[in-house]
Amino acid sequence: MNDVSILEQARQKLPAELAERLQSLTAGKERWVAVLDVAALGGAERDAAMGDVRAAILSLAGAPGDVQIIATSERTAPASMHKPVMIAVGSGKGGVGKSTLTANLAVALAKSGVSVGVVDADIYGPSQPMLFGTTGEKPEARDEKLVPIASEHGVSLLSMGHLVAQGKALAWRGPMAGKALAQLIDAHWDADVVLVDLPPGTGDVQISMLQHFRPDGAIIVSTPQDLALIDAVRAGQLFDQGDIPIIGLVENMASYVCPNCGEVSDPFGSGGIEAAAERLDLPFLGRIPLSIAIRKDSDAGSPPALGDTPDGRAFAAIAQKLAAWLDKRG
Numbered sequence: 613m614n615d616v617s618i619l620e621q622a623r624q625k626l627p628a629e630l631a632e633r634l635q636s637l638t639a640g641k642e643r644w645v646a647v648l649d650v651a652a653l654g655g656a657e658r659d660a661a662m663g664d665v666r667a668a669i670l671s672l673a674g675a676p677g678d679v680q681i682i683a684t685s686e687r688t689a690p691a692s693m694h695k696p697v698m699i700a701v702g703s704g705k706g707g708v709g710k711s712t713l714t715a716n717l718a719v720a721l722a723k724s725g726v727s728v729g730v731v732d733a734d735i736y737g738p739s740q741p742m743l744f745g746t747t748g749e750k751p752e753a754r755d756e757k758l759v760p761i762a763s764e765h766g767v768s769l770l771s772m773g774h775l776v777a778q779g780k781a782l783a784w785r786g787p788m789a790g791k792a793l794a795q796l797i798d799a800h801w802d803a804d805v806v807l808v809d810l811p812p813g814t815g816d817v818q819i820s821m822l823q824h825f826r827p828d829g830a831i832i833v834s835t836p837q838d839l840a841l842i843d844a845v846r847a848g849q850l851f852d853q854g855d856i857p858i859i860g861l862v863e864n865m866a867s868y869v870c871p872n873c874g875e876v877s878d879p880f881g882s883g884g885i886e887a888a889a890e891r892l893d894l895p896f897l898g899r900i901p902l903s904i905a906i907r908k909d910s911d912a913g914s915p916p917a918l919g920d921t922p923d924g925r926a927f928a929a930i931a932q933k934l935a936a937w938l939d940k941r942g
């Protein structure tokens with residue numbers, strides 16, 4: 613069954629006003645994801661609309677046991693008119709959790725009703741397809757532009773990993789990487805916000821990419837280790853050079869809570885990024901714990917931000933600060 617036919621079937625089960633509000637319905641492996649326009653509905657009306665849509669979808673033949681309804685408060689403009697707010701997520705060095713943060717911030721924002729896309733610009737190790745469970749899928753092109761892939765977590769996605777085989781782009785120089793990134797950015801985005809997972813570091817490739825796509829803001833992630841911290845500060849200078857507003861710093865792999873005894877320890881130290889933010893007069897957006905569940909869920913293509921767990925809530929808290937920044941920007 614294709615996505616158009618399930619969308620039509622679901623609409624037929626709904627009153628016309630509600631059918632019109634149901635914007636998309638995507639069949640994922642484990643669950644279906646619906647996007648519902650709730651503009652101008654009060655709290656109770658909105659809950660009732662979401663309940664009716666959920667019931668209609670679950671009554672369809674072939675529906676899974678679970679359906680996620682994403683409420684958006686704006687009717688989606690045609691792709692050609694749409695210019696999403698672009699936010700870069702960078703880090704001074706690799707392996708600090710930049711991709712994990714990008715994916716989970718996107719999911720947490722989508723859960724709160726924002727329509728979100730992710731561009732995976734990390735040519736050294738594109739990991740968003742794995743994080744979103746879309747490995748091996750290829751984006752289609754329309755009018756010579758790519759159409760982002762809809763993941764089953766309510767976030768659409770384009771990755772360097774969709775354009776080149778793993779490891780092939782490693783030798784790219786800055787301008788080539790910038791050109792490839794332009795294809796991912798200048799695509800048929802149907803989202804209000806697009807988070808861009810940059811390659812780690814502060815070299816030529818990153819500078820060229822930033823010059824090409826001029827993000828509206830940047831988030832820098834680091835672990836509390838001193839070395840990573842120094843690198844994160846350097847990444848901050850990279851954005852400063854390009855005059856790109858820094859939305860704030862995030863500390864990843866902070867305190868570890870032992871899943872057996874509950875004891876809290878700080879294997880990489882703690883609080884360093886918050887102190888650095890204060891020193892640099894930058895906002896501190898929050899910390900994500902070092903958690904085995906984050907790694908396991910990420911490897912399994914099920915972003916932890918989907919769940920109402922301490923890990924999920926840590927991502928949601930940072931997403932709220934990002935949403936506040938977006939609101940302020942207007």
Ligand SMILES: Nc1ncnc2c1ncn2[C@@H]1O[C@H](COP(=O)(O)OP(=O)(O)OP(=O)(O)O)[C@@H](O)[C@H]1O
Pocket residue numbers: 703705706707708709710711712713734737739811812864865866900901902903904906907908910911
């Ligand atoms: N808070 C965390 N707790 C436990 N594991 C984590 C956490 N954050 C990230 N990881 C794990 O650390 C590894 C590196 O994370 P990730 O790929 O997000 O880093 P990155 O900075 O994007 O790396 P790269 O530079 O290679 O792209 C992954 O296996 C990921 O699952």
